[in-house]
Amino acid sequence: MTDRLYYADSYLTHFTARVVERLTWDGHPAVILDRTAFYPTSGGQPSDWGYLGGVPVLGAEVREPDGAIVHILEASLPDDEVTGEIDWPRRFDHMQQHTGQHLLSAACEQWLDADTVSFHLGAEVSTIDLNVPRLSRQALEEVEERVNKVIWENWPVRAYFVRPEDVATLPLRRPPQVEGPIRLVEVAGDEEGRPFDLNPCGGTHVARTGEIGLLKVLRLDYRGQETRVEFVCGGRALRDYRLKNGMLQNLAAMLTVGYWELPEAVGRLQDEVKEVRREARSLRERLVEVEAARLAETAVSVGPLRVARAVEENWDPADLRALAQKVAAHPGTVALVASVGGERVHLCVACAEGVPADATALLRAIAEPLGGKGGGQARFAQGSAPAAPRQRVEEAIRGIHEGHEEHEE
Secondary structure (H helix, E strand, C coil), X not given: CCEEHHHCCCCCCEEEEEEEEXXXXXXXXXXXXXEECCCCCECCECCCCEEECCEEEEEEEEECCCCEEEEEECCCCCCCEEEEEECHHHHHHHHHHHHHHHHHHHHHHHHHCCCEEEEEECCCCEEEEECCCCCCHHHHHHHHHHHHHHHHCCCEEEEEEECHHHHHHCCCCCCCCCCCCEEEEEEEECCCCCEEEEEECCCCCCCEHHHHCCEEEEEEEEECCEEEEEEEEHHHHHHHHHHHHHHHHHHHHHHCCCHHHXXXXXXXXXXXXXXXXXXXXXXXXXXXXXXXXXXXXXXXXXXXXXXXXXXXXXXXXXXXXXXXXXXCCCCCEEEEEEEECCCEEEEEEEECCCCCCCHHHHHHHHHHHHCCEEEECCCEEEEEXXXXXXXXXXXXXXXXXXXXXHHHC
């Protein structure tokens, strides 16, 4: 089994080792070493990155059942004796997030009676899932305050092994999931010697809570019987604050208000948008009325029918439907209307009651030359076709008129 150097020293970034096995892992060359400081993906924490003999290490995984650590490489190693180098910024980021998670989980258990059932350390944010269906934002803010107090008081964090038979005597937050010697991570306790957190864990952690810097809860996600808490620590919290502060300042500048006035300014904008939408809807309705009257008045006589046709620019399908139906409200009238200018050509056919025409058949006769389709009933049908030039759509509609005129002759 690989000697895991990070167990004893999470701050170890350079080491020497010997290759004991070469293999292929997920299509990449890989090696197993006699000793390593590379943390493998496990326990919700991603693996370290870095270099072995100058070759990039893309990740590390635990091979079952022997527990050897497989180092996945960008290229094959030329030598058996190698020097390893850990990507320190990534390692320290994971240390901040993971120790922060221990504090957050312990605080949720102590003050909210909510146990952590899973943990995930993501590339941007981390999450814990708590075994309660719902928690208030205020409750999490109080926990957040307590956790940050522990961080700023800079308590010691210690990792050590105990014998399996000693576990039953310890106030562990959760029972160990492995056999043999148990590695514990302990966050220093109160004056009576009770630890703030004591938990079995094989991950990498900071030496003192102050190195976490800050823990910020970002979001709560209610997932059935569990609540997911999304959070960031340390450098991630700084980047999150920088990003959101920049967004606030930019928005405030765009609206020419102070950032503290943004809620009121956005509220005013929402009210203005609602009013503009109401006015636009009223204008569209008026436009439909006026256009319908014009089309009905200029409809062409085709045998016993009066046929009104129009190709509009960028009309909403709902307005196009309303236009066709209003035109067909005039006795003896058939409306053939289309809208062009978008990703699709929209088509509507409406027939006045009692006219000897079938809207569905007319629609299909227009749509098919355009590569489109649609359907409906005898008095109303609608469909669409791929985007096409206005002239082509006008020709397709005019072809219907011509067909009717030839039929009448």
